[in-house]
Amino acid sequence: MxxxxxxxxxxxxxxxxxxxxxxxxxxxxxxxxxxxxxxxxxxxxxxxxxxxxxxxxxxxxxxxxxxxxxxxxxxxxxxxxxxxxxxxxxxxxxxxxxxxxxxxxxxxxxxxxxxxxxxxxxxxxxxxxxxxxxxxxxxxxxxxxxxxxxxxxxxxxxxxxxxxSEPSGQRWVNIDLLSSARRPLQLGADLVPRLLELAREPVEIGELMRFMEFPDLARGVLYHLMWHQRIVTDLDRPLREATLVRTAKEALT
Missing domain, CATH: 3.40.1350.10 (Trna Endonuclease; Chain: A, domain 1)
Known part of the structure; x- marks a missing residue:
């Protein structure tokens, strides 16, 4: 540098x-x-x-x-x-x-x-x-x-x-993962309102995906919403199927 x-x-x-x-x-x-x-x-x-x-x-x-x-x-x-x-x-x-x-x-x-x-x-x-x-x-x-x-x-x-120097910890690992979905949505934009509604109350990621007809697509949309912090979680913990996520208050207004 x-x-x-x-x-x-x-x-x-x-x-x-x-x-x-x-x-x-x-x-x-x-x-x-x-x-x-x-x-x-x-x-x-x-x-x-x-x-x-x-x-x-x-x-x-x-x-x-x-x-x-x-x-x-x-x-x-x-x-x-x-x-x-x-x-x-x-x-x-x-x-x-x-x-x-x-x-x-x-x-x-x-x-x-x-x-x-x-x-x-x-x-x-x-x-x-x-x-x-x-x-x-x-x-x-x-x-x-x-x-x-x-x-x-x-x-x-x-x-x-x-x-x-090198960022460390679970938080960096999670943010690095979510950054892959930071660009504007090309597919799945129609899933945004439903994901925001379903996550009004804390819900496990795996459970949330079971509500989706195309879970692989929905997961990418979820990560996009999490990158933009419209859906939030504890990023100091590993992201698992059992991880609880919820819609941010600001995203409901």
Missing amino acids: SGDAGEPGPAVRDIDLVRVRYVDAEGVEHLVRLEEAADVPFEDGQMVRSIPSHRDQGHMPGHYWVAKWGDLVDYESVLESKWLTLLDFDLQVTAFVTQPLEFDAIDARGAWLHTPDVFARRRDGSVLLLDVKNPELRDDPKVRLQEERTRRTCERLGWDYAMV
Whole structure:
């Protein structure tokens, strides 16, 4: 993922100067003081750098289709695409963009540049900035310094920041499964009202499928509704035939 020009060393205590470079929706490049960056709608802009793609590189770039607004977002690695999936599923996230900005800074350790991986805007207007790192690199002193510098810079902006690696746990397994059904329905749209009605009260997935004339088709529609969280369940547990699902209150209004 994106790198850092600083040398490893003690924790950074002071940040003397930070500027932010970004490209707006019209393709115009800007360089502003950190204080000005807090109000910039980075989610509407363009990528500040292109993602390299060449033979024998250590990661696989690609394009993620975002269900929230029906368009493609570039990613730098399969690992990064997993975090885009999680952001796409998160109802509190309204927009996100990759390679959104570059920090151009000088601190007690010297000059440094860094392009974070993902900028996400939440429904309440708050910001989450993510760096996605191979877990094998997390203990690298340069990576730790990059994390410290970026975190402190985000604190000045009032943004949340996280350096993340491989998503883990049953929740990711389930969301990954449901993501296969995130695209608009081409078949089975007529089953939506019935599934929503039958799941007004908690019902097992297997029982719900027994009400369906074409259960294989209905299961795909169910997963689509679960991805869009119109039908919900406890995603921290494995999805089984005995899993209880129910229609979200918002889907009944």
